[in-house]
Amino acid sequence: MNAPTPALVARPERLRLVGQRRQILALMHQRLMFGMLLFAGIIAIIALRLIWLAAFGDHAGRKGGAIDLTPERGDIVDRDGHALARTIDAWIVGLQPAKVIGNKLDLARKLAQLMPEKDEAAYLQMLRSGRSFYYLRRRASPSLVAAINSLGEPGLALQREPDRLYPQLSLAAHVVGYTDIDGKGNAGIERAFDEQLRDPARRGQPIVTSVSSRVQQALEHELDAAKTHFSAIGAAGVVMNIHTGEILAMTSLPQLNPNAAGQGSPEARFNRATLGVYELGSTFKPFTVAMAMDSGVIKSMGQMYNCPKQLHVAGRTINDTHPFGRACSVAEIMKESSNIGTAQIADQLGSARQKEFLRKMGFLDKVQIELKERGRTLTPGAQWNQIERMTVGYGHGIAVTPLHLATGYATLFNGGIYRPATLLKVDKNHAPGKGHRVFSEETSYKMRALLRLVVTEGTGKKADAPGYRVGGKTGTAQKIIGGHYSNSVNVTSFAGVFPMDEPRYVVVVMLDEPKATPETFGFTTAGWNVAPVVSKTVSRIAPMLGVRPDKNREPNLAEVLPFVHEDK
Amino acid sequence: MSARGFGSVIWAGAVAGAALGFYLVSLNVASERAELEQVETKIALAQRDIRLLQTEIGTRGRLAQLERWNVKFIRLSAPTADQFVEGGFQLATMVTPHKKPAIEAPVVLASAPVEQVIPNRPKLTGDADSPAAQAPAAKSASDMMYVASYGVSDKALTRPTSTKPVMLAPAKTVANKPQAAGAATKSAKTATADPLAPLPTAKPKSKGSAPTASAAAATPKRSLKDSDSD
Numbered sequence: 001m002n003a004p005t006p007a008l009v010a011r012p013e014r015l016r017l018v019g020q021r022r023q024i025l026a027l028m029h030q031r032l033m034f035g036m037l038l039f040a041g042i043i044a045i046i047a048l049r050l051i052w053l054a055a056f057g058d059h060a061g062r063k064g065g066a067i068d069l070t071p072e073r074g075d076i077v078d079r080d081g082h083a084l085a086r087t088i089d090a091w092i093v094g095l096q097p098a099k100v101i102g103n104k105l106d107l108a109r110k111l112a113q114l115m116p117e118k119d120e121a122a123y124l125q126m127l128r129s130g131r132s133f134y135y136l137r138r139r140a141s142p143s144l145v146a147a148i149n150s151l152g153e154p155g156l157a158l159q160r161e162p163d164r165l166y167p168q169l170s171l172a173a174h175v176v177g178y179t180d181i182d183g184k185g186n187a188g189i190e191r192a193f194d195e196q197l198r199d200p201a202r203r204g205q206p207i208v209t210s211v212s213s214r215v216q217q218a219l220e221h222e223l224d225a226a227k228t229h230f231s232a233i234g235a236a237g238v239v240m241n242i243h244t245g246e247i248l249a250m251t252s253l254p255q256l257n258p259n260a261a262g263q264g265s266p267e268a269r270f271n272r273a274t275l276g277v278y279e280l281g282s283t284f285k286p287f288t289v290a291m292a293m294d295s296g297v298i299k300s301m302g303q304m305y306n307c308p309k310q311l312h313v314a315g316r317t318i319n320d321t322h323p324f325g326r327a328c329s330v331a332e333i334m335k336e337s338s339n340i341g342t343a344q345i346a347d348q349l350g351s352a353r354q355k356e357f358l359r360k361m362g363f364l365d366k367v368q369i370e371l372k373e374r375g376r377t378l379t380p381g382a383q384w385n386q387i388e389r390m391t392v393g394y395g396h397g398i399a400v401t402p403l404h405l406a407t408g409y410a411t412l413f414n415g416g417i418y419r420p421a422t423l424l425k426v427d428k429n430h431a432p433g434k435g436h437r438v439f440s441e442e443t444s445y446k447m448r449a450l451l452r453l454v455v456t457e458g459t460g461k462k463a464d465a466p467g468y469r470v471g472g473k474t475g476t477a478q479k480i481i482g483g484h485y486s487n488s489v490n491v492t493s494f495a496g497v498f499p500m501d502e503p504r505y506v507v508v509v510m511l512d513e514p515k516a517t518p519e520t521f522g523f524t525t526a527g528w529n530v531a532p533v534v535s536k537t538v539s540r541i542a543p544m545l546g547v548r549p550d551k552n553r554e555p556n557l558a559e560v561l562p563f564v565h566e567d568k
Numbered sequence: 569m570s571a572r573g574f575g576s577v578i579w580a581g582a583v584a585g586a587a588l589g590f591y592l593v594s595l596n597v598a599s600e601r602a603e604l605e606q607v608e609t610k611i612a613l614a615q616r617d618i619r620l621l622q623t624e625i626g627t628r629g630r631l632a633q634l635e636r637w638n639v640k641f642i643r644l645s646a647p648t649a650d651q652f653v654e655g656g657f658q659l660a661t662m663v664t665p666h667k668k669p670a671i672e673a674p675v676v677l678a679s680a681p682v683e684q685v686i687p688n689r690p691k692l693t694g695d696a697d698s699p700a701a702q703a704p705a706a707k708s709a710s711d712m713m714y715v716a717s718y719g720v721s722d723k724a725l726t727r728p729t730s731t732k733p734v735m736l737a738p739a740k741t742v743a744n745k746p747q748a749a750g751a752a753t754k755s756a757k758t759a760t761a762d763p764l765a766p767l768p769t770a771k772p773k774s775k776g777s778a779p780t781a782s783a784a785a786a787t788p789k790r791s792l793k794d795s796d797s798d
Contacts, residue, residue, distance in 0.1 A: 054591060054594065054595070056594070069612060069616060082626065083622070083626055086623055088620070165627070167627040167630060168626070168630045168631060169630055169632060171630065171631055171632060214631065216631075217631040217632065221635050467648070467650075536646075539646040539647075540646040543646070543647060543652075548652060549648075549652055550649070550652075551649050551650075
């Protein structure tokens with residue numbers, strides 16, 4: 001009983017133990033509490049996130065963003081809004097040899113059946129090679145894609161990629177241009193406006209060109225028919241609004257298909273209308289006469305010049321196709337396209353004034369247009385003496401592009417104001433180019449009757465389209481072959497303006513090396529081969545352009561008719 | 569004490585209910601928005617399809633293709649200057665029937681038999697000059713009608729008076745075709761009977777306006793009355 005109860009008196013070491021346990025317990029409580037708070041916090045965060053999502057988040061069925069309709073590359077449309085170039089999603093067929101699971105020999109056989117451009121062996125070699133990816137076909141047709149899809153081979157990849165499509169094929173190919181396989185502009189508007197077409201901010205809006213598809217088609221068709229008929233190696237044509245400088249149609253033949261630009265020959269890719277420079281011959285004569293009238297050298301259409309059968313100047317001889325052998329008036333010089341008469345006018349005008357006029361008309365520089373394909377003109381340069389100014393007077397010794405000629409005629413007939421040509425539609429978004437005066441309004445007015453005379457009475461009779469009052473000038477220039485002017489190889493051109501009583505449009509057509517046919521009686525001059533093109537083209541396009549045919553209207557021919565000598 | 573206890577429950581319930589309400593509103597808005605987005609997506613897809621189809625139509629109906637069809641089959645050509653009209657008025661003139669020259673129209677001559685013919689009266693006329701008093705009822709209207717023709721009508725030949733056929737035949741030549749019968753003898757008359765020639769006097773004209781009714785006997789002179797001149 002008096003035995004001491006050991007339990008009552010704790011031994012010091014046990015007391016120490018109790019203290020320790022308390023401490024441990026407190027620590028454990030602390031840790032547990034910490035862990036619990038941690039879990040509670042995580043749960044709270046998740047719950048809050050859920051609530052947040054429930055209140056403000058998207059629902060599960062949401063599509064990944066709205067469909068973006070902005071094309072990869074901007075459209076190019078004509079002035080009426082018809083597409084000339086568009087970007088579409090094309091199918092590409094690829095091959096990933098590593099992913100092929102089926103029998104490779106069978107697959108190669110089937111591929112050779114579907115795409116016969118390569119044979120079985122080539123496909124098998126591709127399948128067995130270690131490369132990761134092959135392009136089998138770009139821009140595959142939907143039927144081919146369906147057939148390949150039905151093979152069910154995971155190693156065949158069908159993908160879509162943006163591709164440039166030219167729905168009108170070769171129509172206005174040289175204006176629109178084309179892109180390379182990576183979608184970078186290589187020619188035409190595609191090249192000139194490449195930045196704008198790629199710019200994500202601006203590519204949603206199409207580029208509205210001044211070209212009218214229907215006018216373009218008419219010009220291309222008629223010019224191509226003439227080119228084929230006369231076996232010419234090339235042709236070019238421009239239709240232009242003389243007041244705004246808008247180009248309604250511009251073509252260069254042979255044509256290329258921009259959908260497969262790589263297959264076109266270099267000849268087809270060459271833009272004769274803006275890049276090719278030609279001596280355009282007699283189509284220059286109206287400029288010389290207008291310059292002389294503006295400078296006061298010619299005071300009246302009846303001013304007489306001595307027109308011998310040949311003119312010898314500085315060791316060279318100038319000939320005429322219709323020699324007068326008598327005194328002739330300015331009106332007759334123009335009507336019969338006399339080199340001798342025009343040379344004398346140009347001589348009186350003088351080199352300095354001639355050069356200044358040509359400079360103001362832009363004939364000494366590259367043609368002003370948005371395109372990058374612009375040819376450098378060839379001029380006498382520093383050596384501009386008597387014989388040079390005489391030959392330049394009738395369009396030899398100076399080589400310009402057909403577009404130069406069109407802007408020149410526009411300048412001459414719109415009241416005398418030079419305006420750069422443009423390929424963009426002139427409207428509220430795009431003002432016409434800034435112009436400057438070259439000829440006086442009176443000169444411009446007087447030239448109307450003169451050029452109408454050429455068509456009614458002179459060398460350009462076949463260019464007349466009844467009722468449309470076409471006026472213009474033929475031009476036949478000999479080509480330089482091996483350093484000499486050839487007698488048989490020509491560049492024929494016609495620059496026409498209609499309707500002549502109130503000029504609105506200029507048409508320039510050119511044939512490169514046309515050959516004679518039986519119905520031209522062996523002639524290869526412009527009056528026989530290009531003038532009919534103008535007639536046909538004008539009678540097709542004039543109604544579209546709102547020009548009413550009227551057989552009772554004519555420019556004031558009383559200005560010139562009194563000065564034309566009637567032989568009969 | 570119990571009320572206080574319920575109070576907290578009610579509060580909790582109210583808060584939960586409000587939260588649920590908010591959640592439902594939010595859910596509703598979200599679903600509306602989703603539907604709107606679906607519609608927008610559909611519109612965008614439709615626009616893409618439209619663009620695709622437009623491209624396809626444009627490519628298939630490209631101008632070069634139309635031109636080829638035209639050259640081969642349709643063969644339309646540019647209108648000539650004469651095919652343009654000045655306006656509705658000129659267009660309307662094209663559909664009006666052609667007016668035949670009046671001379672080719674049947675020449676209807678009113679006449680009535682005259683009993684007491686003055687022998688020396690001017691030779692030709694188809695004109696009626698019989699006095700109204702001369703038993704107009706005796707003849708029916710159809711008998712008094714003469715239709716000009718190339719043949720010699722029976723009526724003309726069986727006229728009661730002998731002078732009448734002679735006088736009527738030129739009236740038929742008035743119809744501008746020389747008659748086979750009696751052409752030789754009446755050629756001179758034909759000349760005088762030229763309807764386009766001006767009437768010799770003003771008198772017959774005034775008289776011609778009412779040939780049968782007027783007292784023609786008072787003016788015995790007879791002349792050609794051309795029905796066209798009325």
